[in-house]
Amino acid sequence: MKVHILAAITLMALSTPVFASGNVAKGATIFHMCQACHSIIGPNGKAIVRGGKIGPNLYGVIGRRAASEPGFHYGAGIIEAGKKGLVWNQKEIATYVKDPTKYLQQYTGDKGAHSNMPFKLQGGGGADVAAYLASVAH
Template identity: 45%
Template sequence: MTKFLAFTAAALLATSAAAFADGHGHGHGDPKKGEKEFNRCKACHMIVDDAGNAIVKGGKTGPNLYGVVGRPVASVEGFKYGDGILAVGETGMVWEPELLVEYAMDPTKFIDTHGGSGRSKMTFKIKDASNIVAFLASVAPEAAADEATDEAPAEGTATE
């Protein structure tokens, strides 16, 4: 009976977490829609790859968002961040999709609840940034994906 209750509680928790994520836009989004929605962001942000190729030409008021998903908070070299987001970055936080969505919804609240204090330099809030975050993830460096598949070949397989 105890195993059944534990299984049932775990199943309910997993189902609730999935329902919350789906209902709040965390972790799910449409990159095609996000590309269009990013137009609101490019007044301040650009997406330029490591080789200097512009994926999306944009402003320089905000940091370059190339590779932002999975990058440590406030870590673009040479960018002048505000004190609040720098304090969040000092916690070691990494921009996971759900955190980017949370930040875009209320940047100042995000800073205040994640180790910093004070206003964000981001001038507006985005009601649901899940599509934009999905777009940003879709134009991320391929190195992260390559690392995930760069395991040693199985025994007995040929290598190049």
């Protein structure tokens, strides 16, 4: 009997989208700040969130190699991180948005590395915004 309950719970967990620890609704609100620079443009050019063009399109960013959005002109620091194998997941994005330059310095091991993203998400919410990004494209 116990086994059956466990199996049922596992099935439920698999069938409802699991977005790690973040709150998607809160993340959507936080994304309004990101929207100044980032759009979310789905396949076929469909705008899910119309935003700025200073930053790369964030559609499908989870699971995407860092600095790999075609046509976007990235800075050297994030290109280096991508070459070193950085693939975005929710945990990495949650950390990155708190302090992108510090994140790139730690990831690349290069104290001179610099991010071109002129924004730091202060006061928490990184996990929420990462969960939101996962929820719009999966």
